Amino acid sequence: MELTVAIARGRGQAGIERFAQAEGSRMRALGAIxxxxxxxxxxxxWVMAVTTIRSKISHYKEA
Incomplete structure (x- = not known):
């Protein structure tokens, strides 16, 4: 859809390249997420292991 709009606005190759760059940035961000x-x-x-160890240590300290 956006690609069609870029071409329709008469931006031609430059519009297509900007669209591709924006789409690439979006895809890289989605890939990172x-x-x-x-x-x-x-x-x-890892967090659960640390939490479990801490709870066991505090349990033994109380006993």
């Missing part, structure tokens, strides 16, 4: 989301379970596992 996707990679972060994929790494989230490992990060959460």
């Amino acid at each position: 996707a990679r972060w989301l994929q790494s989230l379970p490992r990060q959460l596992d």
Whole structure:
């Protein structure tokens, strides 16, 4: 849709190139978000492990 608008506005090649650059930036941002989301379970596992260890340490301190 946006590509058609760029051509229809008479911007020709320059409009197409700007559209491609903007789309590339958007795709890189989405890729970065996707990679972060994929790494989230490992990060959460680490957080849960630290939380579990801390709770066990505090449990033994109280006993």
